[in-house]
Amino acid sequence: MQAHQRMLDPTPNGLHSGESPLLQTLGLTKRYGDFLANDSIDIDIWPKEIHALLGENGAGKSTLVKAIYGLIQPSAGEIRWQGARIVLSGPSEARSRGIGMVFQHFSLFDNLTVAENVALGLDGRESFKDMSARLEQVSKTYGLPLDPKREVWQLSVGERQRIEIVRALMQDPKFLILDEPTAVLTPQEADQLFIVLERLKAEGRAILYISHKLEEVKRLCDTATILRGGKKVETCNPRLETAASLARMMVGGEIKEVKAPAGRQTTVPRLVVNDLSLAPSEAHGVRLEHISFELKGGEILGIAGVAGNGQDELFAALSGERLSRDPGTVVIEGIAAGHLSITQRRKLGAAFVPEERLGHGTAPRMRLSENALLTGHAASGMVRRGFIDTAATLKTVDRATETFDVRKAKRDPEAASLSGGNLQKFIVGREILRNPAVLVVSQPTWGVDAGAAAVIRQALLDLATAGAAVLVTSQDLDELAEIADRIAVMFHGRLSAPLATSEATREKLGLLMGGSSLEPKEAAHAVGA
């Protein structure tokens, strides 16, 4: 058996001959009905290694790490830990053996302090005081500064992730799994994370790192295992590959370039925001102040900015999830809509894609057809005299599946069973297929693989070419540079004047994102307004 493994899975750099891997999966298989989410995967993780796990959306990455962490039971195959076979009954057993995991979506309570959140996630029975002391010590040791007494709502996304990492480190894991940790981080926050990961590696720990950002994988990782359609296709040294060659292995072909179709013309204003100010609806929200912009048909406006500067509040005000007193603050297709509900705004031709896929953009426990109905009931002929036309809802699912290559185990699964990127493709598809006049979309390619991201960006460009007005909020400046005509920056609830994309250099955007203004004169003017 031992010899057999070696042959199956030659270590790429030949460094490890003689020792045994820290963790090994052998023929690990996870089946959902007839669908193989993981098909006989062999993977070796060695100590002192940062191991990347790459693959398209739905390739089976999260499924594999969930099995290793004991969250799901494999259908076949085995997991070996330090050479011995283990069967994990659940995450607490994985943790007690020294396997830690940081999930992409945080599980923190906003109104509790950092220390309380950490205490809730630990299995041990040490006193709260001891635990707080250890928390402070661990966070100091690793250069992950955290104030145990702050409440979570006051923290940035990067700081929240720090809590999750410190919580995992307090269990002193020999092996740490991170599922798309940088998807939500600013570049600076990501850099800080990499320093910590290098240090953990130097201490002899192993790390399994899932990411769609190939440049960062090349920089950080020693080994990469690539999954495609649930199967392992390759184990390689990412430093010897290019981002393009890694992407080719992931998709098994070339990735399409996003092309801005020629001859895009701007037409009439389709979305106008006039001096929109709105008090926050929740205690921890941001106040929107004097936001104005005009978006014409055929145009894509990008909104950049660090998360938590009012982007969510702006989305709610534009979509009609929050109404404003003055109808004239939001004008859709020439009609004052500030006081109209989200359904009425959809009837005017607007469509919306929120940032959070599960629980906001979709009801997780409902089928895709029901989620098509969720936003389609107002204007897409899915409802006749109060009765649901199931065939029409299914048709939307099929069309979105086909147009955007949504990969799923069956025709009409629950939304929660789709992989993150595939659900995103479905949501974007659902809205674009309605041919909206105005599309407001937040983080369109969060956690979406390179190939699918290209498909989504292309769709947004095509929609604008067809005459729609598109508003894209994104933290990814490269994405905005690729598709937007103009870019504005959100800071502390205010929106800067948009810059033409050609003039929006990283330096200028960086200044605006940090709250400085480009010219002192403009600032004076803005205050006067």
Add this chain to the structure above:
Amino acid sequence: MQLVLEKRAERSNTIALVSPLIAIGLTIVTMTILFAILGKNPLLALHAYFVAPLTDSYSLQEIAVKATPLVMIAIGLSLCYLANAWNIGAEGQFLIGAVAGSWIAVKTQGTDAGAWVLPAMLVLAAAAGALYALIPAICKVKFGASEILTSLMLVYVADLFLDYLVRGPWRDPHGFNFPTTAEFDPVATVPLLIEGGRLHLGSIIALLVVAAAAILLGRTIKGFEIRVVGAAPRAARFGGFNANQLIILTFAVSGALAGLAGIIEVAGPVGHLQPGISPGYGFTAIIVAFLGRLNPLGILIAGLFLALTFIGGEQAQIAMKIPLDVTKVFQGILLFYVLACDSLILYRFKLVFPNRQVARGTG
């Protein structure tokens, strides 16, 4: 060693189906122990509860008669619960419906009023039940008052109001001072389905309500709205559905159904208005709704099952002198187990051995 509840990664659909059966099994085990403690032969008691009522036609009809209000009320409650609106006061809405409908019966008594009387009673009872349920719903939406508390409090208000009426203004002058109205006229009485039997038109109405709820939840946009608002409130708001409107709507519908059940009970099996017309139908229906998994067909089955416990309880009292209150104990234990077993759909039990040693071993 420690027993912990751990979240399942995947929702267990098998457990979702068998959890009511597990709950019933556990309840029966507990009841067996309870009967033994009461000094009764558990086997005979269980036989009296669950088997004897199924063996003669009178009891079978009586089960359907008892199931009628339970099912009608539980269907309304299930709409509320699906939409995350917690109506606990169906008992009060049941009583108010009975009172409002009886008002027409009392006022037309002895006159030559025609066939309009019964339909008018049904409509008025439903309207009164709905209005009564709207009180907690509006307090919830306007002032944020807990609908659980307010709807429950209003049960006692309704109970005392009924008591006042039958002891005061509506008391039958020839009733030897019993607190009851006179027997309703034939035009104010729910017709029987079998001459000389117990089964009445109300059971047909209950079946229609079940069918209507199944269509509402499965086929219409309103039903979808109810399910989304409960299952994913934020997504529902994004879908353009208004949770507050739904609280109002589902409370009104469940109040109307409870009120309708109330007048059908009074104008049917009871025949006149008096205190104690309900052995706690409005509360037992909460158990029916959950045991039936908030699903119309499930509620129909669960309603028949709980009706069986009412009849069985009466038989056990007659045959073995087991106190009637044991039926309430039974129903309470059942609800407890139903809710407990439901958590197994999303969680599982696990034995954990303390192994901090391993966790901190090296590194």
